[in-house]
Amino acid sequence: MSESPSPSTLAELVQWGQNHYRDRRFNKEEPIPTRPGLLYFAHEGVVRLTSRRANPSESEVNSQTSTLLGLIGVERPFEILSQQLFVMETHAHVDQTAVVWFYWNEITQWPTLHLMIIEIFRRQHQFQLSWLSLLGQKNTIERLLSFLALLMTEYGEPIEKGYCLPYALTHAQIGQAISSTRVTITRLMVKLRQKEIVWLKDDLLCLDRRSFQQFRPFKPL
Amino acid sequence: MSESPSPSTLAELVQWGQNHYRDRRFNKEEPIPTRPGLLYFAHEGVVRLTSRRANPSESEVNSQTSTLLGLIGVERPFEILSQQLFVMETHAHVDQTAVVWFYWNEITQWPTLHLMIIEIFRRQHQFQLSWLSLLGQKNTIERLLSFLALLMTEYGEPIEKGYCLPYALTHAQIGQAISSTRVTITRLMVKLRQKEIVWLKDDLLCLDRRSFQQFRPFKPL
Numbered sequence: 001m002s003e004s005p006s007p008s009t010l011a012e013l014v015q016w017g018q019n020h021y022r023d024r025r026f027n028k029e030e031p032i033p034t035r036p037g038l039l040y041f042a043h044e045g046v047v048r049l050t051s052r053r054a055n056p057s058e059s060e061v062n063s064q065t066s067t068l069l070g071l072i073g074v075e076r077p078f079e080i081l082s083q084q085l086f087v088m089e090t091h092a093h094v095d096q097t098a099v100v101w102f103y104w105n106e107i108t109q110w111p112t113l114h115l116m117i118i119e120i121f122r123r124q125h126q127f128q129l130s131w132l133s134l135l136g137q138k139n140t141i142e143r144l145l146s147f148l149a150l151l152m153t154e155y156g157e158p159i160e161k162g163y164c165l166p167y168a169l170t171h172a173q174i175g176q177a178i179s180s181t182r183v184t185i186t187r188l189m190v191k192l193r194q195k196e197i198v199w200l201k202d203d204l205l206c207l208d209r210r211s212f213q214q215f216r217p218f219k220p221l
Numbered sequence: 222m223s224e225s226p227s228p229s230t231l232a233e234l235v236q237w238g239q240n241h242y243r244d245r246r247f248n249k250e251e252p253i254p255t256r257p258g259l260l261y262f263a264h265e266g267v268v269r270l271t272s273r274r275a276n277p278s279e280s281e282v283n284s285q286t287s288t289l290l291g292l293i294g295v296e297r298p299f300e301i302l303s304q305q306l307f308v309m310e311t312h313a314h315v316d317q318t319a320v321v322w323f324y325w326n327e328i329t330q331w332p333t334l335h336l337m338i339i340e341i342f343r344r345q346h347q348f349q350l351s352w353l354s355l356l357g358q359k360n361t362i363e364r365l366l367s368f369l370a371l372l373m374t375e376y377g378e379p380i381e382k383g384y385c386l387p388y389a390l391t392h393a394q395i396g397q398a399i400s401s402t403r404v405t406i407t408r409l410m411v412k413l414r415q416k417e418i419v420w421l422k423d424d425l426l427c428l429d430r431r432s433f434q435q436f437r438p439f440k441p442l
Binding site: 049051053065066067069070079081082083084085086088111114115118119121122124125126128129130131132133134135136137146149176179214215216217218219220 | 274291340343354367
């Protein structure tokens with residue numbers, strides 16, 4: 001194992017993980033093995049975080065779906081909670097998703113990085129508060145529009161007429177994020193496309209600037 | 222203004238705020254004035270964090286409800302996001318709720334405390350992931366039981382037969398937390414009381430140990 005100096009940036013942290021053989025690459029939809037107590041870090045691609053019931057009742061076993069908890073992009077940490085009623089799972093959301101991992105006691109010996117990483121968790125906490133707020137809306141169309149605006153705040157790439165997501169998202173996955181179903185999301189998306197509020201560009205979902213500004217749950221800090 | 226040494230514990234931080242006249246006390250249901258960019262800290266009582274639509278549509282203006290985002294107990298920090306589609310609000314959930322506040326650049330000059338505070342935000346992020354997971358359940362009774370178990374994990378005081386919350390929570394507030402209504406929560410609570418899964422002790426809600434273990438979303442770290 002090569003001796004490597006203490007990392008002090010996120011890029012050096014990824015390099016440190018690679019030098020210590022803590023780097024693995026996944027294809028789209030491949031499960032990413034994780035366990036509680038470790039800290040994970042995607043340095044390429046996108047990780048999808050979901051939860052599902054650990055022991056679904058008999059009536060649910062065939063209809064069981066996961067809940068989408070987050071899409072974790074490059075330079076963002078994630079960790080897994082210990083299984084109880086729910087199991088938390090991670091999948092590569094796109095091809096060539098690369099993940100490094102660390103023990104927390106490795107991270108805490110590098111104070112600058114430790115601070116940097118838990119500051120990102122503070123921002124993710126704010127993101128989750130926005131998510132909880134938008135879930136409180138009774139109309140599915142409003143939950144849908146503010147969920148899309150929230151995703152664009154965090155991940156959207158600006159274009160002339162609005163913002164586009166850098167990765168695909170299925171109607172089923174959107175439904176799993178906002179307590180709805182694939183069928184309902186598909187029906188609402190047809191309406192929104194007719195009104196040119198959303199559209200596809202190379203299979204990626206885009207949202208017009210005006211709806212982004214109107215439905216964004218909170219202004220970013 | 223008295224000279225005070227740099228605080229290095231949460232108790233000393235509260236003392237520092239008090240020495241700098243940053244301390245205010247609120248009665249039950251009194252709004253707590255907050256603004257984005259500051260860090261708040263309850264040192265007595267409980268703060269209730271909610272969000273509501275900033276500009277409800279005409280059809281909603283009479284039926285508008287808030288969404289419950291959190292109940293913040295002693296020694297836990299909170300902050301407010303900038304208004305957009307939603308407004309975030311804070312109220313004293315119980316009498317004698319006392320809050321101190323700080324500017325972030327005050328906190329960052331005390332590295333030990335800074336780390337301590339954002340570590341609590343990391344734990345709150347995990348709490349929110351549990352909350353999002355339980356909201357994904359289709360049956361309201363399951364959302365209700367796992368929400369109660371989640372609250373007990375964080376705030377519950379152990380008794381022989383289970384756990385009790387240290388503060389009251391109305392059926393309307395529970396409904397606002399799990400996308401349901403006061404009427405539905407009241408109906409389900411009657412059922413749960415008949416089965417002795419929940420009961421009241423001095424007006425405080427208690428949950429039996431077995432349901433706590435069964436419906437707890439995740440094991441705490």
